[in-house]
Amino acid sequence: MSAPTPMSTPPSAALAWADADPYAAALRAGRGPLFLRRDDGWLLPLEVERWCARADAVDREVLDRCEGTVLDVGCGPGRLVAELAARGRAVLGVDVSEAAVDHTVRLGGPALRRSVFEPLPGEGRWDTVLLMDGNVGIGGDPRALLDRVAGLLHPGGLLIAETAPMDVDERARVQVVGLTDAAGTDALFPWARLGTRALLRHARGWERAGQWTAGGRCFAALRSRSTSSSAEPPKRTAVISSQRVRNTSAGSPVASR
Numbered sequence: 001m002s003a004p005t006p007m008s009t010p011p012s013a014a015l016a017w018a019d020a021d022p023y024a025a026a027l028r029a030g031r032g033p034l035f036l037r038r039d040d041g042w043l044l045p046l047e048v049e050r051w052c053a054r055a056d057a058v059d060r061e062v063l064d065r066c067e068g069t070v071l072d073v074g075c076g077p078g079r080l081v082a083e084l085a086a087r088g089r090a091v092l093g094v095d096v097s098e099a100a101v102d103h104t105v106r107l108g109g110p111a112l113r114r115s116v117f118e119p120l121p122g123e124g125r126w127d128t129v130l131l132m133d134g135n136v137g138i139g140g141d142p143r144a145l146l147d148r149v150a151g152l153l154h155p156g157g158l159l160i161a162e163t164a165p166m167d168v169d170e171r172a173r174v175q176v177v178g179l180t181d182a183a184g185t186d187a188l189f190p191w192a193r194l195g196t197r198a199l200l201r202h203a204r205g206w207e208r209a210g211q212w213t214a215g216g217r218c219f220a221a222l223r224s225r226s227t228s229s230s231a232e233p234p235k236r237t238a239v240i241s242s243q244r245v246r247n248t249s250a251g252s253p254v255a256s257r
Contacts, residue, residue: 022178024099027052027077036174039188043177051076051133052103055083058215059132063087065221067158068127073116073149074135078104085109094120116148126152131161140171140190142202149224150205156226158209161199163218169198196220 026034032048050056055063063084075081075093081104084091093104093111104111114120116138129149131138139145149159173188194202196211196218209221 023097023176026178027097027099027103033179035177036191037177038172038174044174044193046176047133051079053079055079056215058217059083061214062130062132062160062162062219065158065160066128066130069122069125070128070130071120071122071126071152072130072132074131074133074138075104075109075111076100076133078107078109078111080130080132081109081111082107092121116145116152120152123152125154126157127154128158128160129153131159133162134164134193136161136163136194136199137192140173140192142192142194142199143204146203146206146222153224155224157224159206159222159224161220161222163196163199163220164193165195165213165216165218167195167197168193169195169201 022034026032026046026048030049030052032046034046034048035043036046037043059080060083063080066084066089069090070084070092072081072084072091072093075095076097077100078093081091081093085108091110093101093109094114094116095101095104095111096113096115098113101111101113112121129152131145131149136142136145146159153159170193172191172193174191175188199220199222200208200211203222205225206222207225209223211218211220213219
């Protein structure tokens with residue numbers, strides 16, 4: 001899970017999640033409790049233990065649906081990236097948290113410390129983008145995020161998003177907190193919670209490619225609109241090699257374009 005904000009937001013706000021010490025501490029420990037605290041005091045529990053574990057059966061079912069090269073946006077501690085890398089798939093995780101990137105690399109997955117709204121390797125050539133673990137909320141503006149993801153995918157590329165298991169369409173400003181700092185001291189950043197129906201409402205210009213539930217979790221698949229038949233066909237070669245990507249927490253990708 002990751003929470004970078006759109007490029008129109010001041011950079012200091014974009015780093016709020018990355019600098020949230022409770023999040024880094026929870027990833028290092030592999031457990032919570034950890035919460036998103038809304039500015040009105042409401043707390044949303046975060047599933048740190050599941051994120052820090054290996055990919056489970058529900059995760060693997062999602063990964064079985066991925067096509068070609070895969071970009072995991074807000075990869076967190078990297079269980080999905082590591083699983084795909086172990087399968088020999090071309091995959092890259094991106095996250096604004098240095099602790100998350102370090103954890104992903106330790107698991108054997110390639111990862112880059114970067115916001116999804118910053119320049120990324122292989123723009124316009126990815127086959128699949130993942131928005132798991134609530135990451136449809138990144139930036140607090142679902143349509144802006146969907147537009148950005150469309151720009152990362154090749155025409156006709158696949159987005160797989162995990163949605164909230166209820167009919168919700170919410171915008172809020174939040175903080176990452178643990179039990180001992182539940183009052184919240186770090187900077188607030190924009191976030192959204194979307195159920196599947198809300199995601200589909202925001203997905204203008206996308207084609208629906210399926211929705212399903214598994215293990216109490218909800219998912220939707222969307223396909224970016226294809227270009228006209230006269231357009232140059234998209235390149236289907238691997239965007240990035242899992243053997244050539246390294247931890248780049250300083251912000252400079254190490255990958256062939």
